[in-house]
Amino acid sequence: MLTIPAIDPATRDRFHAYAEKAMREAADGTGWVDQDAAYEAAVHEGVDAAYDNPRMQELLSALSARIEPFGWSNSLSQKVIQLTMPGVPDVYQGSELWDDSLVDPDNRRPVDFALRKSWLAELCARDTPPPVDGTGAAKLWVVSRCLRARRDRPGLFTGYTPLPVEGPAHPHLVAFDRGGAITLATRLPVALTAAGGWGGATLITELTAQGDPVLTLRFADPIFSYRAVPVFGTTLDRTALRAGMDAQFPRVAGGGG
Secondary structure, eight states: OTHHHHTOSOOHHHHHHHHHHHHHHHTSSOOSSSOOHHHHHHHHHHHHHHHHOHHHHHHHHHHHHHHHHHHHHHHHHHHHHHHHSSSOOOOOTTOSSOOOOOSTTGGGSOOOHHHHHHHHHHHHTOSSOOOOSTTOHHHHHHHHHHHHHHHHOGGGSSOOEEOOEESTTGGGEEEEESSSEEEEEEOOHHHHHHTTSOSSOEEEEEEOTTSOEEEEEEOOSSOOOOOOOOOOOSTTOOEEEEEOOTTTSOOOSOSOO
């Protein structure tokens, strides 16, 4: 039943279909060939019990609300890394928003492309990112901005250099320079929040031959939005593509990214 909070709110029918596929694929008690009706009925009764028990629904909803902001952070971070790392960006059409699909048949549900098209048009007309909320517009913003940066400025994506991070929060930042485009992404946001945030973490973006920093970016709370807005015109002509936790650490104005 721990899958339910991850796809909240999920309809009962969706979860029943998932449970059937999962137990038959596991082939432990039932299977596609040698189906055990009694075994499968017991599993479906368990699904119904989770939905019919008010206390269980209360607990599951509370857990879902607690982990949701961190799920958003992880999704945005993974997406900005996936779209800016070396290689050809691959986008699974229809997953530009939050996607809580389970295995088939759940992941074969119709995609509302009209909604995505209208939101994309709205996002293209604005200079500021949308809020990180249940709509998933923030993810569409990241996808569109990252792909646009790679299309319009290919020269900024010709290399790969990991960037060192200093400070107690350094394990929570993934940072690399693609040759002018810098990717910053939050890692392990739950532990980061528990530790009190970034605490003035420092990102070193340039080193001399002796290993001394030429340029550093210093961060203090609140910091690291999910923004994927190309920022040009700095002394190094850098663009910052970063993803993080607006829900936990609100976006600050300025700061080159």
